[in-house]
Amino acid sequence: MSNLEKYVSAFTSTFLVDESALAHLKYQDIAAWDSVGHMSLMAALEEAFGIEMDIDDIIEFSSFEVGRTILSKYNVQME
Amino acid sequence: MKHIDDLSVRVIAGCSLADLQSKALPPYAPEAVAFLTAWSKQLLARPDIRAYPDAASFAYWCRPANLARLQRELGSERLRIGRGVALHIAPSNVPVNFAYSFAFGLLAGNVNIVRVPESLPAQADVLCAVAHDLLIQAKHARIAAMTTLLSYPRDDALTQRLSAAVDVRLLWGGDQTIQNLRRMPTSPRCVDIAFADRYSLCLLSAPAVLAAEIKVLQALTVGFYNDVFLLDQNACSSPHLIIWQGTVQEVEAAQARFWSAMQVLLNTKGQSPGIHAVDKYTHLCRTAILVKGTKATPTADNRVYRVALDELPENIAEHRGRFGFFFETIDNDLAQLRRIVNMRYQTLTCFGVDEHALAEAVVLHGLAGIDRVVPVGKALEIGVIWDGYDLIRAMSRIVATQ
Numbered sequence: 289m290s291n292l293e294k295y296v297s298a299f300t301s302t303f304l305v306d307e308s309a310l311a312h313l314k315y316q317d318i319a320a321w322d323s324v325g326h327m328s329l330m331a332a333l334e335e336a337f338g339i340e341m342d343i344d345d346i347i348e349f350s351s352f353e354v355g356r357t358i359l360s361k362y363n364v365q366m367e
Numbered sequence: 368m369k370h371i372d373d374l375s376v377r378v379i380a381g382c383s384l385a386d387l388q389s390k391a392l393p394p395y396a397p398e399a400v401a402f403l404t405a406w407s408k409q410l411l412a413r414p415d416i417r418a419y420p421d422a423a424s425f426a427y428w429c430r431p432a433n434l435a436r437l438q439r440e441l442g443s444e445r446l447r448i449g450r451g452v453a454l455h456i457a458p459s460n461v462p463v464n465f466a467y468s469f470a471f472g473l474l475a476g477n478v479n480i481v482r483v484p485e486s487l488p489a490q491a492d493v494l495c496a497v498a499h500d501l502l503i504q505a506k507h508a509r510i511a512a513m514t515t516l517l518s519y520p521r522d523d524a525l526t527q528r529l530s531a532a533v534d535v536r537l538l539w540g541g542d543q544t545i546q547n548l549r550r551m552p553t554s555p556r557c558v559d560i561a562f563a564d565r566y567s568l569c570l571l572s573a574p575a576v577l578a579a580e581i582k583v584l585q586a587l588t589v590g591f592y593n594d595v596f597l598l599d600q601n602a603c604s605s606p607h608l609i610i611w612q613g614t615v616q617e618v619e620a621a622q623a624r625f626w627s628a629m630q631v632l633l634n635t636k637g638q639s640p641g642i643h644a645v646d647k648y649t650h651l652c653r654t655a656i657l658v659k660g661t662k663a664t665p666t667a668d669n670r671v672y673r674v675a676l677d678e679l680p681e682n683i684a685e686h687r688g689r690f691g692f693f694f695e696t697i698d699n700d701l702a703q704l705r706r707i708v709n710m711r712y713q714t715l716t717c718f719g720v721d722e723h724a725l726a727e728a729v730v731l732h733g734l735a736g737i738d739r740v741v742p743v744g745k746a747l748e749i750g751v752i753w754d755g756y757d758l759i760r761a762m763s764r765i766v767a768t769q
Binding site for chain 2: 323324325327328331334
C-alpha cells in the first residue's frame with residue numbers, strides 16, 4: 289500500500305466515509321470526526337506509519353489536507 | 368506469593384485467584400504492551416466508544432506510540448522487575464480509574480488483582496468486556512495468567528485476605544476508606560500507594576483572559592468545562608477554587624468575559640438535573656453561615672455558583688462544593704495560596720501563567736501540597752506520574768549491580 293493509500297484508509301476505516309468525501313474534509317464536518325473520533329484517527333495514523341506524533345501536531349491536525357502537510361514532518365511523503 | 372484460594376468473588380476478566388501465577392515481568396514487557404495496545408485498538412474501533420469520552424481517552428492513552436514514549440522516559444539504566452502481586456482497590460467516583468490503575472500495575476510488571484467497584488456506569492462494562500475478550504485469546508495467555516479483574520460487595524475480611532497476600536497495594540478512595548485499608552496487615556515488604564481525598568484549584572491570569580482571541584477563549588472554556596463538569600467536580604483533580612491574578616479592574620473584566628463565555632458553552636450542554644441546583648443552593652447557604660466574608664455572585668440558571676472571597680480561610684478545602692460550585696479570589700503574590708496549601712492540595716490548573724514557574728514556587732516555598740501544575744483542560748489526564756508518585760518506579764524493584 290502506498291503512503292497515500294494508507295492515509296486514505298485511516299480516514300475511511302475510522303470514520304466510515306467514502307474516499308470521495310475526503311479531499312475537503314475538516315475536523316467536526318461530520319459527526320464521526322469529533323474529539324473522540326480524532327483520537328481514533330490519530331492512533332490509526334500513528335500505527336499505520338509507525339510514528340509518534342507531537343501533541344502540537346495532533347492539535348493542529350484540522351483537516352484531511354492539513355494532515356498531509358503535518359505527516360510530511362514525520363517523513364511520510366504522499367504524492 | 369502465598370497461594371490465594373478462590374474466594375467468593377465475581378471474576379470479570381482474566382483468570383481466577385487460584386490460577387493466578389506469580390511471576391512478575393520487567394516494566395513495559397512486550398507481552399504487557401501487546402495486551403494494552405490491543406485493548407486500546409479494540410476500544411477505539413467500537414462505534415459506541417463515542418458515547419464514552421473517558422473510556423476513549425483511556426484507550427488513546429494506551430496507544431502504542433504513547434506507551435513507547437513512556438518506556439523511553441523510564442529509561443534502561445537500571446535493571447527492573449515488577450514487585451510481584453499488586454492489589455488495586457479502585458474508586459467509584461471516576462468510572463475508568465480501575466483501568467488506569469490496572470494498566471500502571473501491568474506496565475510496572477506486576478501480577479494484578481483489580482477490585483472493580485460494583486456500581487459503575489456503562490463505560491466500565493465496555494472496558495471490562497473488551498479486556499475479557501482479549502484475555503481469553505491464546506496470544507494474551509501470559510497476561511491472562513497474571514490478571515484478575517474482580518468484583519465483590521464490601522467485605523473487609525475478604526479485602527484483608529487479599530491484602531495479606533500481595534506485594535503492592537494501590538488504594539484509591541476517601542480518607543476513611545484508606546485508613547481502614549491501611550489497618551489491614553500486609554507482608555513486611557508490601558508497598559502501599561494511597562490516593563486519598565485531594566483538593567484542586569485553578570489559577571487564571573486576568574490580563575491573559577482579556578487578551579485571549581475568541582478561539583483561545585473558547586478552548587479555555589472547553590478545557591475548564593472538561594476539568595469540572597465531566598465528573599461533576601467529584602474528581603480529586605477538578606478545581607474548586609479559582610485564583611485570579613491582575614488588578615481589581617482587570618479581574619472584574621476578565622471574570623465577566625470568562626463566565627459569559629462559559630455560559631455560552633453551558634447553554635449547548637442541555638439541562639443539568641434539578642437536584643444539582645438544590646445541592647449547590649444549600650451548599651451556598653451553608654457557606655454563607657460558615658465562611659466569613661462570603662459574597663455570592665448571582666447565578667444565571669443555577670449551573671454555576673460563584674462565591675467571591677477577599678480573604679480565603681485556611682480551611683477553604685473543607686468547603687468544596689460539587690456540580691459547578693466555585694470560590695474566587697485575587698492573589699497576585701501567592702500569599703493566600705501559601706497560607707492555605709496543605710498536603711491535601713493536588714492539581715493546580717492554570718491559564719496565562721508560566722506553569723514551570725508555579726511548580727518551582729511550590730518547591731521554593733516548601734509547600735506541603737500541590738503535586739501537579741498543568742494547563743486548564745488537563746486536570747483529568749491521569750498518567751504514570753500521579754499524586755506525586757512515579758508509579759512505574761514505585762511498583763517495580765531495582766535489581767542492582769555495582
